[in-house]
Amino acid sequence: MVVVLFVITLVAGLSLGYVNDLTLEPKARAKLAKMVKALNIVLPQFDNNPINEVVRIKSEQAKDSTEIYPAFRDSTFIGAAVIGSSEKGYSGLVKLMVGFHPDGKIKNIGVIQQKETPGLGTKMKGEKFLRQFRDKSPLTFDLRVEKDGGEVDALAGATISTRAFSEATQQAYDAYIEFSETIKKQTN
Amino acid sequence: MANTLDHKQNFLKGIIKENPVFVMLLGMCPTLGVTSSAFNGLGMGLATLFVLLMSNIVVSLIKSQIPNKVRIPAFIVIIASFVTVVEMVLEAYIPFLYEQLGIFIPLIVVNCLILGRAEAFASKNNLTASIVDALGMGMGFVIALTALGATREILGNGSIFEWRFVSEDANTLILFILPPGAFIALAYLAIIFNRLTNKKA
Amino acid sequence: MEYLVILIGAVFVNNIVLSQFLGICPFLGVSNKISTSVGMSGAVLFVMTIATTVTYLLHQYVLAPMGLDYMRTITFILVIAALVQMVEIILKKVSPPLYQALGVFLPLITTNCAVLGVAILALGLDNGTLLKAVFFAFSSSLGFALALIVFASIREFLELADIPEGMKGVPINLLVAGLLSLAFLGFAGLV
Numbered sequence: 040m041v042v043v044l045f046v047i048t049l050v051a052g053l054s055l056g057y058v059n060d061l062t063l064e065p066k067a068r069a070k071l072a073k074m075v076k077a078l079n080i081v082l083p084q085f086d087n088n089p090i091n092e093v094v095r096i097k098s099e100q101a102k103d104s105t106e107i108y109p110a111f112r113d114s115t116f117i118g119a120a121v122i123g124s125s126e127k128g129y130s131g132l133v134k135l136m137v138g139f140h141p142d143g144k145i146k147n148i149g150v151i152q153q154k155e156t157p158g159l160g161t162k163m164k165g166e167k168f169l170r171q172f173r174d175k176s177p178l179t180f181d182l183r184v185e186k187d188g189g190e191v192d193a194l195a196g197a198t199i200s201t202r203a204f205s206e207a208t209q210q211a212y213d214a215y216i217e218f219s220e221t222i223k224k225q226t227n
Numbered sequence: 228m229a230n231t232l233d234h235k236q237n238f239l240k241g242i243i244k245e246n247p248v249f250v251m252l253l254g255m256c257p258t259l260g261v262t263s264s265a266f267n268g269l270g271m272g273l274a275t276l277f278v279l280l281m282s283n284i285v286v287s288l289i290k291s292q293i294p295n296k297v298r299i300p301a302f303i304v305i306i307a308s309f310v311t312v313v314e315m316v317l318e319a320y321i322p323f324l325y326e327q328l329g330i331f332i333p334l335i336v337v338n339c340l341i342l343g344r345a346e347a348f349a350s351k352n353n354l355t356a357s358i359v360d361a362l363g364m365g366m367g368f369v370i371a372l373t374a375l376g377a378t379r380e381i382l383g384n385g386s387i388f389e390w391r392f393v394s395e396d397a398n399t400l401i402l403f404i405l406p407p408g409a410f411i412a413l414a415y416l417a418i419i420f421n422r423l424t425n426k427k428a
Numbered sequence: 429m430e431y432l433v434i435l436i437g438a439v440f441v442n443n444i445v446l447s448q449f450l451g452i453c454p455f456l457g458v459s460n461k462i463s464t465s466v467g468m469s470g471a472v473l474f475v476m477t478i479a480t481t482v483t484y485l486l487h488q489y490v491l492a493p494m495g496l497d498y499m500r501t502i503t504f505i506l507v508i509a510a511l512v513q514m515v516e517i518i519l520k521k522v523s524p525p526l527y528q529a530l531g532v533f534l535p536l537i538t539t540n541c542a543v544l545g546v547a548i549l550a551l552g553l554d555n556g557t558l559l560k561a562v563f564f565a566f567s568s569s570l571g572f573a574l575a576l577i578v579f580a581s582i583r584e585f586l587e588l589a590d591i592p593e594g595m596k597g598v599p600i601n602l603l604v605a606g607l608l609s610l611a612f613l614g615f616a617g618l619v
Contacts, residue, residue, distance in 0.1 A: 157263045406449065
């Protein structure tokens with residue numbers, strides 16, 4: 040009786056192990072494709088391979104190291120995409136990829152991960168919201184929400200999501216500044 | 228007690244008379260949980276249909292080998308295996324849907340619809356009848372979920388299958404994408420379904 | 429205090445029934461009387477807390493180190509099913525009156541998506557520890573109890589109300605649940 044159950048479970052386990060092996064590569068490829076797509080959205084045209092040249096910066100505030108993907112064209116540094124995240128979203132983690140120009144201005148922001156309220160917080164992926172960040176330098180553009188004294192026009196009915204978004208962007212910028220100091224030292 | 232319906236009746240019962248969502252109230256969790264858009268509803272419906280079909284097939288094939296006392300755990304293992312296959316395939320090939328459906332993919336294993344059909348039908352009927360039963364019930368589920376998803380998406384987002392027909396700034400009835408809207412939309416769909424099917428009876 | 433956030437989150441802000449849609453089947457099926465709702469809530473509390481403890485440890489010490497993450501669904505549901513059987517047997521021996529009260533609900537809990545759902549959600553808590561996971565499960569079952577008992581109280585009143593023919597049964601229950609969910613939406617932003 041138990042033998043039958045054991046046999047079924049064994050067969051199931053083995054078959055699943057097989058399917059798992061089959062799908063490991065496509066899964067990795069899907070993850071990579073997503074990264075590449077995000078990089079292409081937030082960075083200007085590049086001809087290097089940012090994913091292979093990822094730099095990891097560990098700042099005192101962040102828990103884990105921040106990933107920075109530098110972009111080059113004709114061997115000139117044209118910007119970098121930085122992963123910024125905040126766990127203060129309405130439903131937890133909000134993870135962004137912020138593309139910076141060499142002078143620190145934001146080129147574009149891509150949302151990598153979020154589980155915010157549909158129709159409210161999820162509008163952070165939309166044109167209307169993202170538009171206000173482009174070509175702004177966090178040095179002069181206060182990334183806090185207007186309600187908190189900053190300059191960010193929050194999403195309707197989703198202040199918490201917006202705050203998390205701002206925090207993630209700020210984190211990305213701080214890491215980028217640290218990174219560009221390093222680059223400057225290297226080229227000098 | 229073996230089934231005495233012909234294939235057509237067997238198939239259709241899953242769609243109307245014994246519709247899993249509107250009549251039998253099975254699989255309520257995913258029905259309410261992932262129908263914030265038509266695409267999600269359809270995706271979940273099809274994923275469930277797949278698991279239902281495969282588990283009905285396997286259960287029907289090996290039903291004579293499973294001792295009565297362990298049949299529920301045995302069914303569960305079989306169903307869970309196919310659910311895991313769906314999990315893996317979605318993560319690898321349709322990551323967008325995988326993210327949208329989230330925790331409800333593994334929860335397909337506790338969808339009372341699937342265990343219910345294995346217990347009530349596939350374990351007592353031949354392969355062909357079990358396949359037809361799964362297809363019928365599965366389609367009933369797909370139709371219900373897609374209808375609910377479409378309703379909620381149209382009212383709450385002004386779009387259908389991601390095709391917007393109002394401008395991005397328009398005021399839509401966001402309530403329908405939020406949790407309360409799921410309950411309310413399903414309530415009214417149930418009323419409509421009852422009206423339509425009572426007229427037929 | 430992190431634990432307070434978990435508690436308020438699971439019971440009010442992200443109530444597992446009214447915002448996360450876990451445990452809807454018993455929510456709609458068992459809540460026609462307050463007494464049965466209390467019974468079901470008690471059984472769920474028991475099973476959910478113990479199950480999450482076991483599944484969390486299983487994941488931490490067996491599945492993850494061995495790279496067997498994909499066996500999660502199968503092993504978790506088997507653990508839950510086995511646990512429910514064990515709880516039934518133990519309860520029968522240790523406390524027959526309690527068994528009488530909870531007994532009929534126990535088998536139903538195996539297919540309660542809330543139990544499996546919470547077990548899986550508990551793995552994703554940030555800075556997760558066993559204690560946090562168990563506390564999360566405990567809080568979630570309290571949230572389940574709250575939703576169920578409040579709903580049952582409303583339904584008992586509903587029995588006496590004059591409901592249009594086409595709305596009797598499923599539709600009116602769903603509408604009431606929707607209004608309850610709407611009320612709980614007001615807790616958003618609390619944490």
